[in-house]
Amino acid sequence: MELAISIALILTSLMMILLVLLHKGKGGGLSDMFGGGFTSNFGGSSVVERNLDRLTVITGVVWFVCIIALGLLVKP
Incomplete structure (x- = not known):
């Protein structure tokens, strides 16, 4: 059970990174610094x-x- 939850955690973590990077920058902040400033x-x-x-x-x-x-589950 612990292994399945760990795998699900890794997969959802990678998916969260991908989904957040897919969001369009709203202007100002780090998104403009990394090329999000152009329309x-x-x-x-x-x-x-x-x-x-x-x-x-x-x-x-x-x-x-x-x-x-x-x-x-890991809690002693």
Whole structure:
């Protein structure tokens, strides 16, 4: 059980990184520093952005549950 949760945690962690990097920068901050300051219409649909937000939140909740479950299983 612990191994399955650890694998799920690793997969959701990688997915969170990918999903956060897919978000469009809102201006100001680190996103402008790394090339997010130019205007691009790639993925500019509001439906796509809303679905990306939902997927990011769902992945974050699964990630959080995996951390709590792993913490409860490893606790001495």
